[in-house]
Amino acid sequence: MAEPESAARRPASEQAAGHGELIIPDGGFWPAPQVPQPNIYPMEWRVETEKLAAIYQKSKVMAWNPADLPWDGLRAEDFSTEQRLGIMYWFSVLANFDASGPAVFARATIHAFEQHEEDPVRKCFFSITRDEMNHEECCQRSIAALWPGGPLDWTPSTDLERAAHNNIGWLYHNGGRYWSGYNKAVGKYSLAVLFTSFMMGEMAASTLFRGMASGTTHPVFSEMFHKIGRDESRHLQICMTILENEWPGLTDDVKATITRQLRAGFIFLSMILWEPPDGFWDLPPYFLPNHRVLMSHARQAGLGVLSYQEQAENWKTAIAKIRVIVQRWGIEFPAIPELDIEGVDVSADINPEDIIPVF
Ligand SMILES: [Fe+2]
Ligand SMILES: [Fe+2]
Numbered sequence: 001m002a003e004p005e006s007a008a009r010r011p012a013s014e015q016a017a018g019h020g021e022l023i024i025p026d027g028g029f030w031p032a033p034q035v036p037q038p039n040i041y042p043m044e045w046r047v048e049t050e051k052l053a054a055i056y057q058k059s060k061v062m063a064w065n066p067a068d069l070p071w072d073g074l075r076a077e078d079f080s081t082e083q084r085l086g087i088m089y090w091f092s093v094l095a096n097f098d099a100s101g102p103a104v105f106a107r108a109t110i111h112a113f114e115q116h117e118e119d120p121v122r123k124c125f126f127s128i129t130r131d132e133m134n135h136e137e138c139c140q141r142s143i144a145a146l147w148p149g150g151p152l153d154w155t156p157s158t159d160l161e162r163a164a165h166n167n168i169g170w171l172y173h174n175g176g177r178y179w180s181g182y183n184k185a186v187g188k189y190s191l192a193v194l195f196t197s198f199m200m201g202e203m204a205a206s207t208l209f210r211g212m213a214s215g216t217t218h219p220v221f222s223e224m225f226h227k228i229g230r231d232e233s234r235h236l237q238i239c240m241t242i243l244e245n246e247w248p249g250l251t252d253d254v255k256a257t258i259t260r261q262l263r264a265g266f267i268f269l270s271m272i273l274w275e276p277p278d279g280f281w282d283l284p285p286y287f288l289p290n291h292r293v294l295m296s297h298a299r300q301a302g303l304g305v306l307s308y309q310e311q312a313e314n315w316k317t318a319i320a321k322i323r324v325i326v327q328r329w330g331i332e333f334p335a336i337p338e339l340d341i342e343g344v345d346v347s348a349d350i351n352p353e354d355i356i357p358v359f
Contacts, residue, residue, distance in 0.1 A: 038114035045119040051241050052120035059127040059234060064227050066137040074145045074220045079301050085164055086297025088147035090305060092168045095139040095151065096175045097272050098205075098228075101132025104182060108194070111186050124238045131231040138224050163290040170283050171271070177282065178268065178355050185356045189257070192246035196258045196331075197356035199239035200265035200322055204273050205232035207318040211311075216304030225304065240325070247329040255331045260346045262326065263334035264355045266319065270338075273318075274311045277338050280350070312339060 035041045047053055076084055109125040143150040152169065156162040185194070209229030216222050250258075267280045275288065299305040306314060316339045323333045323341070333343040 037116075040110070040113040044116070046116075047120055048118045049120055049241060049245060052118075052124050052238065055234065055238055055241065056120055056123040056127055059124075059131070062230070062234070063130075064134070066134050066141060066224075069138075069141075069220055069223055071141060071145060071220065074142065074218070076146050079146065082160060082297045083301035084146040085161060086294050086299070087301050087303050088143050088150040089164045089168065089294040090298040090303055091139045091142045092151035093171060093272055095136070095143075096171050097201075097269070098132060099136040099139050100175060100179065102129055102136055103179075105129040105132055107183070107186055108198075115191075117191070121242060124242075128235050128238065131235070135228050135231070138228065142221075142224075160293070163286075164294055166284075167287055167290055167294065170287055174281055174283070181355050189356070190246070190254060191242065192250055192254060193257050193261060194356060195239055195242050195246060196326070197261050197265050199236065199243060199325075200262060201269060202232055202236035202239050203318050203322055204265075204269040204315070205229075206236050207314055208232075208273055211306050211314050212304035214304070215306055217302035218304075221303060247331075250329070250331070258326065259332045259334050259344055260349055261356060262322065263336070263346045264350050266334070266336055266338075267350065268355050270315070273315045275308070315339060316341070 079087070105125055105128045109122060109129055112122045112125050147154070152165065152172070154165070156165045206229055209225045209232055213222060213225035213229055216225060267277055270276055271281065275291070276283065295305055299307075319336060319339060319341060323343075327333060333341070334346045335341065335343040
């Protein structure tokens with residue numbers, strides 16, 4: 001057997017020619033340096049929650065392609081200008097949520113790798129990222145078909161168009177504020193806190209698309225909303241499975257943070273589920289009246305936007321489900337007087353940095 005030293009001294013060309021010989025250093029192998037954490041290395045594929053692994057496999061089988069929706073059936077000439085504008089406006093509002101999904105979950109995926117969450121958690125995050133990219137594509141394609149240049153890259157020429165363009169600008173200004181907050185939240189909060197917000201977003205999304213799927217009169221939107229709704233239900237299932245692992249043994253501190261996050265989620269998501277609550281969204285005073293006019297055009301176009309009252313009922317039902325779930329784990333629910341829901345008053349403790357935007 002050759003001495004390790006002489007093997008090490010052999011020229012590289014000679015070593016490459018054959019298999020060479022194994023080198024066992026005197027005194028044993030040198031331990032590799034510990035990888036400073038957080039870091040995605042060292043690699044491993046730990047599985048603790050089989051149910052999550054199964055959901056991930058199912059997500060691949062259920063995959064669909066937005067490009068395959070019957071887009072030829074979505075024709076600008078079938079709508080009035082106001083209706084086309086209304087639909088574009090609604091998808092621009094939706095995009096504040098659904099089109100942030102890919103970036104939100106891509107970041108969460110990287111975070112899960114860095115925290116060495118078990119493999120199925122990382123894979124499920126990835127699958128949500130994939131799905132949200134499809135949902136974003138639906139916003140993109142719907143807008144491109146009906147209002148080229150939308151959401152913002154077009155020149156309005158009537159008062160209604162100027163109102164829509166301006167409202168969308170204000171909406172994305174707020175989206176930008178929440179994105180800044182989210183970037184900080186990802187590193188700051190535990191999985192339990194992040195996932196309670198995600199869960200609320202998915203509950204909202206599955207509720208929204210179920211309502212829209214039953215309300216729309218257009219075949220393209222019907223197929224789109226059914227498919228998105230099914231994805232959102234799977235996202236909700238992922239969140240619930242993760243939370244069942246995370247919720248037991250929460251400290252009172254974390255529970256209080258979750259209560260605040262639930263109120264923050266209501267504030268954030270109400271923009272698309274219902275109407276934005278007062279005093280938090282940074283909007284000009286004319287935003288809401290104009291928003292209502294634009295939404296009514298989308299509604300008349302057969303998009304499936306529920307009435308104000310139906311939206312309130314729907315949102316209230318979804319929130320009631322969330323309330324039952326979190327209270328089971330001893331987490332107090334925040335007061336949501338806007339929907340006559342009683343609970344802890346946390347309204348004074350919420351700022352933009354608290355909001356974890358999700359959908
Ligand atoms: Fe989505
Ligand atoms: Fe989702």
